[in-house]
Amino acid sequence: MSEEIGPLQKFLRGRGMRKLRRDRMALAALSVIGLYLLIALSVMAGVLDNADVFDRVGPDNVAGFWGTQDGERRLDHHQLRIERVERAAKTTDPTKSLAEFRLGGLRASAGTPEEVLGRVEEAWRALDAVAAYDELDVSPEVGPLFEELDAKVAALYEEPAGFAGFVQSLRMSLGTDRQGRSILFRALYSTKVAVQIGVVASLISVLLGTLLGAAAGYFGGWVDHAVVWLYSTFSSIPWIVLLMVLAAMFRGGALDGTLIPVYAAFCMSFWISPCRVVRGEVMKLKELEYVQAASAIGFGRVRILLKHVVPNTAHLMFINFSLLFIGAIKAEVILSFLGLGVKNEPSWGVMINQAKAEVLNGFFWQIGTATALMVVLVLAFNILSDALQDAFDPKHV
Amino acid sequence: MWTYVARKLLYNIPVYLGIILFLMLALRVNDPAYAFLGKNAKPEDLLAIRAQLGLDQPFFMQYLEVLSFDFSIESWANKGLKVSDMLRASIVPSLSITLPALFLTSIISVSIAIISAYFRGRGVDRSLMVLAVVGMSVSFLVYIIFGQYWGAYLLTREGGIDAFAIGGFEPGLTHWRYYCLLPVLISVIVSMGYDTRFYRSVMVEESSRDYITTAVAKGAGKRKVMFVHMLKNAMIPIITRIMTTLPFLIMGSLLLEVYFNIPGMGRVLYKAIQEQDFPVIQSFVVIFAAFFILSNILTDVLYALVDPRVRLS
Secondary structure, three states, rough: OOOOOOOHHHHHHHHHHHHHOOHHHHHHHHHHHHHHHHHHHHHHHOOOOHHHHHHHHHOOOOOOOOOOOOOHHHHHHHHHHHHHHHHHHOOOOOHHHHHHHOOOOOOOOOOOHHHHHHHHHHHHHHHHHHHHHOOOOOOOHHHHHHHHHHHHHHHHHHOOOOOHHHHHHHHHHOOOOOOOOOHOOOOOHHHHHHHHHHHHHHHHHHHHHHHHHHHHHOOOOOHHHHHHHHHHHHHHHHHHHHHHHHHHHHHOOOOOOOHHHHHHHHHHHHHHHHHHHHHHHHHHHHHOHHHHHHHHHHHHHHHHHHHHHHHHHHHHHHHHHHHHHHHHHHHHHHHHOOOOOOOOOHHHHHHHHHHHHHHHOOOOOHHHHHHHHHHHHHHHHHHHHHHHHHOOOOOOO | OOOHHHHHHHHHHHHHHHHHHHHHHHOOOOOHHHHHOOOOOOHHHHHHHHHHHOOOOHHHHHHHHHHHHHHHOEEEHHHHEEEEEHHHHHHHHHHHHHHHHHHHHHHHEEEEEEEEOOOOOOHHHHHHHHHHOOOOOHHHHHHHHHHHHHHHHHHHHOOOOOOOOOOOOOOOOHHHHHHHHHHHHHHHHHHHHHHHHHHHHHHHHOOOOOHHHHHHHOOOOOOHHHHHHHHHHHHHHHHHHHHHHHEEEEEEEHHHHHHHHOOOHHHHHHHHHHHHHHHHHHHHHHHHHHHHHHHHHHHHHHHHHHHOOOOOO
């Protein structure tokens, strides 16, 4: 009984893979990565839409966990919520604009425009009653007045039930950014951007690097010289300089605003390390008996290279993919800082860069959320890379 | 030895020519004169500014022009300022951050690595390595933002200790602590994770060699083996590592320079890109690449000095 097994199955059943499966840390890291992948896929599937990410849901810089807010901020929040409904009720076609009205996920509660305006009027009165006090957090009389205001404002909105209510409670759970947008949803959406950039940039770089490196190592001669010259050249351009030159190159161009400048910036420098490693490995592999046997049978050189040599560098491809993924996620932050980063979409880099100004006011929710999500993913990939290296490349320093 | 140096120099010439070619082409994808003057530029202004830099010449002539290393050209954004003067003014601020940072990072990382390797596999080692990996997973920018907030802002405002500047730079040793120490410390913390892990694995690798077994068999104590036998041999990869990080230093501090308003080379380049100041961008990029290549050659040569086997390959 002979079973035909492809190179991938061979790789998956190999000794390294068995070793990896016994590594508990690596499995934990893999499941964390799986979780992030799941989040990214559900964002891609449209679980979060643009409104979740770009629309104001509350006042600026609300603290997370339905935070300990002082009276002033609570008042601001209520004022915003009343103003929004009032504005919708006072348009030329109030019935339509009230039906279309959304604040975050909240709808205005049902009723004719006149009824709504009546409720708005009551809410304003309750608000004025509270605002009459100077020291909101000290005066004991404010408590009941605030409760009344809470009730009046709540009456303006339809209480979401069931799952919608759950989503609504999540929306503000980690606070809002400087433009009153949900930090949690933006951070979750950024997971998609990070995974997308990581996968595309690392995949292209690894494939490109492997192909060039394998060709250089296998064919030798002028191919080798050309590839070595190419990677010496690219690795001699300081990485940040390369990024900045690309920033200057893409600025104002047709591709500005897409992710393509980001991919280009990463791939330009990321292909080098897999290329180097694979070239060295292939030079070693091509001297082995099985390659000589293959050429003795009469297989062509390209076929030997692609079917017999390159699959045996699969472990290097996996290790490099994992390392480059980390590089891509971390570099995205710096890229955003340089102004070449992600545009028209939230990303961890965009969030951290926006949070610079908030930190000086002692507001840490945005930078904290983005950093925490990023650290967990990068940590998981770091652990995975270590485990992969231990399992497949034990001699590596 | 000298043939080796000559070979290295010759080998790097085509590499450098390639770099300049690529960078010059990349910088010319968008018309630099147009990018600087904006949409409403007058045609005669565009022509004048192009002629000033020879941008109207054929590309080959421009290539030769750049390779003549004439940096006395004038900046577009800062009228009357020569690029060579900007370069001269920015070297000292850059180096006053990167050199101390490199020095401190290396010493601290090697020390931690020794501790870690000494207690290999035990709790100390594990917790140090976990700390290193976690430290590596946080973004550079986050370190800078929090470092500036706690060290320069909060300490001054809440603690009343004006130990570090929130930004700015003054030359001179007396001002160094106030303006540069905080960025240096941040830089040390950022690179410590990577370096410690590398140095530890170097030492662990070294500790499995035959000469260590021999030393142990002859009855040398663990401490003596670690510090006398092992550290001496581990110095080769350590020095190589330090040398190879040298060229990254100028650029490595770019973020720090921008955040702390230190007028170093990185910040000058950053500002030039913001202002589309083409003469400055092109000259700085050319200089950076030259510096990079030179330090690469230096690394190779030093490496060959330490390890004679390299020269033969």
